[in-house]
Amino acid sequence: MVAASFKFNIDGIEVEATEGQSVIEACDEAGIYIPRLCHHPELPPSGNCRVCTCKINGRHSAACVTPAAHGMVIENDTPQLTSDRRAVIEMLFVEGNHPCPYCVASGDCELQALGYRLGMVAPTQPYQWPERKIDATHPDIYLDHDRCILCSRCIRASRMEDGKTVFGFEGRGIAMRLNVDAQGGLGETQMAAIDKAASVCPVACIVIKRHNYQVPNGSRRFDKTPIGSDIEAKRTRRQS
Numbered sequence: 001m002v003a004a005s006f007k008f009n010i011d012g013i014e015v016e017a018t019e020g021q022s023v024i025e026a027c028d029e030a031g032i033y034i035p036r037l038c039h040h041p042e043l044p045p046s047g048n049c050r051v052c053t054c055k056i057n058g059r060h061s062a063a064c065v066t067p068a069a070h071g072m073v074i075e076n077d078t079p080q081l082t083s084d085r086r087a088v089i090e091m092l093f094v095e096g097n098h099p100c101p102y103c104v105a106s107g108d109c110e111l112q113a114l115g116y117r118l119g120m121v122a123p124t125q126p127y128q129w130p131e132r133k134i135d136a137t138h139p140d141i142y143l144d145h146d147r148c149i150l151c152s153r154c155i156r157a158s159r160m161e162d163g164k165t166v167f168g169f170e171g172r173g174i175a176m177r178l179n180v181d182a183q184g185g186l187g188e189t190q191m192a193a194i195d196k197a198a199s200v201c202p203v204a205c206i207v208i209k210r211h212n213y214q215v216p217n218g219s220r221r222f223d224k225t226p227i228g229s230d231i232e233a234k235r236t237r238r239q240s
């Protein structure tokens with residue numbers, strides 16, 4: 001059976017969607033970029049970062065967990081929403097330790113790229129300088145907890161794609177941390193470098209050892225084009 005299709009409006013643009021799509025999925029397909037961090041196209045959504053929050057029919061809602069519906073009116077690219085998203089990104093920067101210029105992920109990091117795209121200059125909140133450890137117990141992967149933004153992509157990927165339970169969260173609120181399901185660290189888990197969970201981290205928390213500089217600085221994903229350009233290019237192509 002073919003899924004029913006319908007239309008909604010985002011920032012004055014009419015988008016065609018099909019039953020079962022979320023707002024973010026329908027917009028991605030139509031070439032309209034909604035900023036996001038915890039969303040990953042190959043994983044079920046979790047709705048925990050709030051970066052994709054739009055005004056949907058007048059209410060703030062996360063686009064990655066809101067089903068698209070006929071006649072919706074959505075605001076996405078507005079100065080207020082950009083400012084709200086920038087504030088979320090700023091908080092993530094000050095809650096962890098993010099020395100971008102000498103980070104292995106620089107140029108390939110979604111948090112850094114969003115900072116640029118949303119016009120973050122310097123965080124207005126004080127840095128918290130948390131003391132977190134690196135877990136280098138695995139022969140092929142290390143975990144740099146300083147960079148973790150608690151997006152849960154690795155948890156979802158490990159459970160739903162890899163059939164494992166390598167990652168989870170412990171603690172609540174500001175004390176929440178990523179943990180692994182072994183006392184002795186990642187090296188004692190079932191984690192393998194080919195696992196989906198090893199490739200979905202948006203920052204430099206899960207890092208494959210010995211692969212760091214295969215793509216040099218200056219030639220990485222977001223060095224030349226801003227995050228979201230690949231999605232927006234679909235619309236440009238359609239219009240030309």
Ligand code: SF4
Pocket residue numbers: 097098099100101103104105106107109110111112147203204205
């Ligand atoms: S993980 Fe991203 S934001 Fe954090 S230091 Fe590295 S490049 Fe910067």
Ligand code: SF4
Pocket residue numbers: 147148149150151152153154155178200201202203205206
């Ligand atoms: S390790 Fe990476 S993927 Fe996992 S929660 Fe932290 S930032 Fe997200």
Ligand code: FES
Pocket residue numbers: 035036037038039046047048049050051052053062063064065
């Ligand atoms: S991308 Fe939607 S809440 Fe994170």
